[in-house]
Each structure stands twice: as structure tokens, then as C-alpha cells.
Amino acid sequence: MTFAIAAAGTGGHIFPGLAVAEQLVAAGVGRENVLFIGGDRMEVDLVPKAGYPMLRIRIHGLERRMSRRNLRIPRLVWEAARTVARELRDRKVGAVLCMGSYVTVPVAIAARRTGVPLYVHEQNAGAGLANRLAGRWADRSLVSFPDTRGLDGEVVGYPLRSALTTLDKASVRPGALARYGLVSGVDTVGVMGGSLGAGSINEAVTALSANWKGEPIQIVHLAGARNQDQVSTAGDSPSVTRRVLGFEDRMDLFYGVSDVVIARAGGGVMEAAVTGTPSVLVPGSFAGRHQLANARSMVEAGAAVLVDDAELASVGGILEDLLADPERRDRMRRAAIDAARPGAAATIATMMMDGADVAAR
Template sequence: MRVVLAGGGTAGHIEPALALADALRHLDRSVGITCVGTERGLETRLVPARGYELELVPAVPLPRAITPSLLTVPGRLAGAINATAAILDRVKADVLVGFGGYVATPAYLAAKRRGVPIVVHEANPRPGLANRLGARLTDHVFSGFPDAALPKAEFIGTPLRREIVTLDRLSTGDKARSWFGLENDRPTLLVFGGSQGARSINEAALAAAPALRRAGIQVLHVLGPKNTAPHEPPPGDPQYVLLPYVDRMDLAYAAADLALCRSGALSCAELTAVGLPAAYVPLPYGNGEQRLNAERIAAGGGGLLVDDAQLSPEWIIHNLLPILRDPERVAVMSEAASRLGRKDADIMLARKVLEIAR
């Protein structure tokens, strides 16, 4: 059996696809897996690193407004469809699974042209253009959000890496804090914003560093690979560990008592799966899906929600310090976050895909 996975651009599209790939191989070692992406996305680094075959097709961004670039879309889209159809033919694809992003649109249209069954997974409450199109071409639509705005969508959660869904934060905590050079007996705040849109989070956390230290709080701060710190906190105690990127986010989650982060679908799915409460700062642009992700968790007691414009060093001090100083409150929020998480979406989707392909 040959499965083709189409999802690229950001980790939010790529990581669920790779988690599904791992689950498919877990269920059936003989399954052949090919990932389709574009040269401009993170898939060029993430997919080969996980040992999967990657085929590249031209990226065709779809303008959201009527501009001169709209006139070039049909020709470029036709080229991408033909390139993807050639991949489906070459690998003898039995099913195509799309996760959204630039590559998904030509993949869905190529699969429809070739008569290859289509499966759509949408992690966000508000789907993008590609998955809205894909959902019109198939009855096999699955979502990572309970009330996703896609017809026929079945809620199963978002596929996550095994090292995330099998993580026991309590038993791994001491090892994880030692890994990052942190102490074992201090409350720990994890700060991360991803590669995009992390500037306001980085600036607010660094400005709050002196007050956090005075309160005995240690910080693990992941700037994001495309970001630089406006200034670095001076060496001192408690530790303020500043890193550009972390490959072992499972250990970062295990080291922390509370997180400060954006509320993309993947981050929300991972944090609830591991039971780590967080203060969520939705991106102030886009179609509002990050706010919907965070509202659900905040309403369930597993986190806080703050607008990007309201985030400040003072907000961190007044709102996060009381939580970090109260282990009982942290435990209650952790349990609430865990109740909202799904740990079996990768296996559930893999079984669906195999059933559809057969």
C-alpha cells in the first residue's frame, strides 16, 4: 500500500502529517509513504530528518484579494497539479491525505483527477482555502477541533508525535530540568512563540526577567530560530536559560510548570496532551483561529488567555507569578488541560486511512 501525505509550510501542517506517517508504519511496516511539499516550507528540513521520502512541487499561494498576481494563478496551479499527478502515478498511490498549506490544493485536485481516494485533516477551527476545497471533494474529513467549520468533519483530534503523547511529565521532570541546566526545586516558566510572531512574547518575558528572578522563578525561554533577543538577562540565579531553538520540546514541556506561548493548533494540542497549563497569546492577525483554540482551553480551566496588545511585563508579573507560586493551582490547571487533550489521534487517523485505502 502507498500513502501520499500533503502538508507543508509550517510545523502545524507538517508535524501532524509526520505523526500520521509514524502511526501508519506502527500499524503496518509494509506501508509505503511519500510526503509532498514545496521548497519554501519547513518540510525540506523536517521530513528528511524523520526518514521519509519527500517530493517537491511548485508552491502556488492563492491571493485572498483581487490583485494582478491572481491572473498568474491558473497557469501555475495547472503546473503544480500536473507535477503532483505525476508523483501519484509514479508511486502508485492508494490514498492521499492532506493537511492544508500551499501544497494541499494541487494535491487534492490531482488526486481527484486520478481517482485516488482523498482524506482531509483540518487542525484549526476555521479551515484554510485548501482544506475547504478538499472537503468538497471527499466524504473523508477529520478535524482536530470539536466544532471545526467543515461539513462532514469527524472530530478525532490532531495527530501528535509519540514522544509527546507518551510523555510523563512528573517522572521526567528532574531529568528534563537537568538537561537544560535548570534546578529541580524551583517553579519553572517555559516561554516560546515559534518561528513566526514571537517578538511581543520575547520582549515581554525578557523585560519581566528581573521580577521573575526576585520571586524565585526560573525560566526556559525559546526565542524561535528566526528571532533575536533585544537584550539578554545577565547571568544570575535563578537561571534564565535563553535558547534559539529546541529539538526536544517534550523535555521542555516536562521541565515546566506553566507555559507562555502562542495558541496555534499544534501547540494547543501538544500542551493539552501533556497536561501543561499555559497563558495563551493568540496571534493578532489571521482569521482568528488562534483565539478560538485558546478560548476553549481557558474556558475549561487549563490556561489563561491574553490579547497580544495586553501582554506586558506587568501582566506576566501580576497574572503568572501567583500561579507559579501556588503548586495546588498548577496541579488543578494541569488536570483541566489534560481533560481537553487527545493522545490517540495519530492511531485513530491511521486506521481510518488504511480502511479507506483498502
């Protein structure tokens, strides 16, 4: 039996989908029987690299401004839905999981048309437009956070890959330090602006690195592939050792080496939580500010500090205070672990297999 996962656009949608796929394979489903459905963005590289087949459909997301491209969306949605419906029938797909993003609506329509059990998962504390629509047709709607705005669903948590849910920082840290050319015994800060990077965070961390007056620190800075060439370490303080990368597919090593992370508040909030990493969260102002709700949930749990984009100049002082207070960081570490639900991916995989079995009877 084949299972389909619609996950596209950014790492915040794709990596949770890959985490569920990993659990399907662990339960005995052949890797070739986990079909990903996507478009032309990051999934084109990430999914085949993970060893899964992918169906590419021609579709793009809604632009949040007046645009002629938006006028083409209804036709593209129906054409994509027909293509997906045909594939679901031909491949005898037993269940479909939609992870949000621009491919969700046509895939959900196709599942409804073909009678294939449909599961929708929302990764954020506020549901996106695609999941709010698809949730109306879903057999089960699943959410990462309690009281998720815009989608009434079962709280299962955020699906994470086993490399993160089973991470032993002490074991991986020596290898992680070697990977980044860093040394032991120095506080290390991870910086991540989401899978595509974040210009404001890059600028703030570059300024922080130039003006750092505290004890020596090391920084692993994931600037985003499109921004890497614009981020320079030339002006960094002698007390700062900073490694700038465009993208990191070994996030277990990134979190394994990080004592604190500075990050956007997308899917990374739960990656930091499950790895017990205190975080300074800088929510993006895009897509209905769902990241603000994510960040607030982690702050309320005691696992994070929230910094608004407009106040990024203060991040150096916040970081210095955190690094100088190991007891506070330990409290944040324990609160982060308590907030995580490491079994989410396995739970969703089991739901899909059970739903497919019931539908096949």
C-alpha cells in the same frame, strides 16, 4: 502500498503529519512508503530528518493583500496538481492526507483527478482557506475541535507524536533539566511563539525577565530561529535563569521540564494539553484569528488563561499568580489532559489504511 501526506509551511502543519506517519509505520507501512508532499519551507529540513521521502512542488500561499504574486497562483496550482497526480499514479498511492497549508489545494485536486481516497485534517478551531476548499472534494474531513468553523468534519482530535502522548514528566525531567542547564526544585516556565517564533511574546518575556519580583524561576525560551539573535538575557533579574533557543525538536523535553507554558495558540495548545501542562495562551491575530478560537476552547475547558497580544504587559502578574497557586495549576493540568485526544494520529492512520483497502478492491 504508498501513502501520501501533504504537510508544509509551519510546525503546526508538519508535526501532526509526522505524527500520522509515525502511526502508519507502527502499523507496518514501510517508512519509504510514506511520501510527504511539500514546498520549500520548514518541511525541507524536518521531513528528511524524520526519514521520509518528500516530493517538493513549486507553489506558494495566497498573500492576504494585493500582490502580483497572487496572479501566478492559479497556474502554479494546476502545474503542481499535474506533477502530484503523476506521482500518485506512478507510486500507486492508496490514500492521501492533506494537513492544510499552501500545498493542500494542488494535492487535493490531484487526488480527485486520480481517484485516490482523500482525507483532509484541520488542526485549528477555525478552518483555513485551503482546507475549506479541499474539504469539498474529500472522502472524509477530520477536525481537532468540536464545532470547527468552516469545515464540517468528524472530530478525531489533533495528531500528536508518541513522544508527547506517552510523556512521563517525572521520568524525563532530570534529563530535560540537564539539557537546558537548569536545576531541580525551581519553577520552570516554557515559552514558545510557534515554530517560527513570535516577536511580541519575545519582547514581553524579556521585559518580564528583567522586572521579575517573585520567587526564583527558570525559563526555557523558544524564540524562533529567525529571532534568536535579537533576544538577549543581559538585563534579566538575578531571580531569573533564562535559556534562549531558536528551535527545539525534542518537544517532549520542553514540556517535560515546563510547569507552565506561555505560547501562541496554534498546534501547541494540544501539545500542552496532552502533556498536562497549564498554559497562558496569546493568540496571533493572523489568518482569520483562528488561534483565538483555539485558545477559547482551552480556556472554556479550564486548561488555560487567555491573554491578548495588546495586553502582554500583564503576563508577568498572571504568571506570578499561577506559580503561587499549585492547586489551581493542578486543576488546570487535569482539565488539559481531559481535553486532549491522544489517539488522534492512530485513528487517522487507520482510516487511511482502511480507505486504501476499500479502494483497491
